[in-house]
Amino acid sequence: MNDNLLRFNFGQKYLVLDTETEGLNLCHTRPWQIAWIEAVGKKIISRQERYIWWDDLKVSEEAARITGFNYEKYSSLAKSPKEILKEFLPLIKDKNTKIIGQNILGFDVYMINSWMKHAGLETDYSYVKNILDTKAIAMSIAKGVKTVDTNDLISWQYRWLNYREKGIKTSQAHLLKTYDIPHDPSKLHDALYDIEMTFQIFQKQIYDIEI
């Protein structure tokens, strides 16, 4: 048995994150909410959510319906994009932290980049190498894979993220059901609730695959 597996590493730092956004355009859509959890091993040590202020935010009707966007709440809580980045960027750039998210490689990394660009910062994807995407891991588990490519974890995850097979479901709702994790479906897409559920899924996944 490999003692380096995450399931045995109770001191491993995790940052679980999710963004809620005004649309789904990977280049120009901006996030209006970011939520994150900091955890060590299985223990959650901090839960945070921030609303990102954009003067001209255009949340599409569909996005507003799905994410429960409320302009009054948003406008009263939102802070400047730069101010939140100042707090958030050191967390994702911590080399000792594993960054967890559901479809984070296929979506949230683009939203963070859009946020940075709209705040006048340069693109910086240096943190991507520390990402563990629960959607990619879920696909590999569904295909019966028991080990990961430890030498090249990112490419391995992209391969599974790009893999398509009719009938295989890897959505968060499906994974919650599969792992029998109690949840409130009406709260899914609330960023903070989403990441708590994602972290629970991840904690199950690390016992299904040698990672």
Place this chain on the structure above:
Amino acid sequence: MLAYNMIPIFKSTYSIGKSILTLDDPSKVKEGGSDSILSIAKEENLNQIVLVEDSMIGFLNAHTRCKEAGVQLIFGLRIGCVNQRTPEFLESNDTLHKIVLMGKNDAGIKALTKIYSIANKESKGLVDCNLLKQYWTYDLKLCIPFYDSFIYMNNFIGRKCVPNFGFTKPTIFIEDNDLPFDQFILEKASKYAQENNLHIEKVKSIYYKNKEDFSAWQTYKCLCNRTFGKERSLSNPNLEHCGSDTFCWESYKQYER
């Protein structure tokens, strides 16, 4: 000679669904209309254009326009390659990857046309390394594109491409387009080049003129990628990993500065 050490590689509307740049005569380009590669060449005093297309259909037009404009055309064909042109490989995508064949001169273009014709006549527009070897000439140059190459496909898509480029020394194209996986492709492409003692060329794929044209380009891609059951809009274009607006001439110029 280009003044820059990164090579801009244009694509035109002849590569359907890829570029919104035309090969129109600059005198016919209207304000607010489509941008022409020849207009860019004129504005920027380029004396040569590297054009890599997905078919040979636009070659004659490109050749004529470049001749009229006094611009040297360097033409390349981006074509699908499989392990073997057998029904098994042709029907599956398992070993499909892209290569770029550049014609160095008139003889090179003739060789390109020959390979392209055979591929379209016999094997669904795809080549394999045996076909390339059979018709290979020093008038051609083989280049490995940054995206969709066997390096990308094997590592990021999970394909099983095993090309045998023993008949030539390919050039490896590298790009930086602010995409999250660029750094990882670069690592792998550089490693392959080093292990096989291959030349690396820094290039920039150009599909539209300015960053502000990104939405027009994305709209065009949405129209060309229509599928049943998927509604596409600019707020939800449903184009995977389409997260960079730097595939343009403006970004090329900014980078070089």
